Amino acid sequence: MGWDVDAGKILRESGKIGTFAFRQQICSYFSNMNWTQIAIADLDRIVKLVEQKETLQAQVAKINAELASFQPDEPAAPARDKPGRQPKVNLAAKGALKAAIIELLKGAGKPGLTVKEIAAQLEAKPGNIHVWFSSTGKRVKEINKVGSGRYAWVG
Numbered sequence: 001m002g003w004d005v006d007a008g009k010i011l012r013e014s015g016k017i018g019t020f021a022f023r024q025q026i027c028s029y030f031s032n033m034n035w036t037q038i039a040i041a042d043l044d045r046i047v048k049l050v051e052q053k054e055t056l057q058a059q060v061a062k063i064n065a066e067l068a069s070f071q072p073d074e075p076a077a078p079a080r081d082k083p084g085r086q087p088k089v090n091l092a093a094k095g096a097l098k099a100a101i102i103e104l105l106k107g108a109g110k111p112g113l114t115v116k117e118i119a120a121q122l123e124a125k126p127g128n129i130h131v132w133f134s135s136t137g138k139r140v141k142e143i144n145k146v147g148s149g150r151y152a153w154v155g
Helices: 003-014 020-030 038-066 095-109 114-123 125-133
Strands: 142-146 148-152
Touching: 003 020, 095 125, 095 148, 114 125, 114 148
Parallel strands: none
Antiparallel strands: 142 148
């Protein structure tokens, strides 16, 4: 008996050889495989795995349908915005953050200000102020780092 007869027998015994989807899945597993080197036991195992996969996919579809039944027919009300801090200065305007930081540093004098102090006075996030100093602040020659997280105006 040749390979084709045994493989056909296994596929026929699975009861699904006639379905197009089943044949398509089996063929996709063998697309890069040398047909002359596959063992009948391997083919049998692949058939069983494909059947198990189909069963699991059907179960997942059933679970998804059941979960969908819990969703309301009406759309949910939009989430309300949480009240947050409003900055004193419109820092979104181009150059506004730079101007505000320079003004604070000029007023602070020689000891300068920490990033946390600047953020608190501008009602901004300290992380945004750190990023500003590491990018834009580097280009302002009059601003010097005088300590860990502390900057001063020396111009």
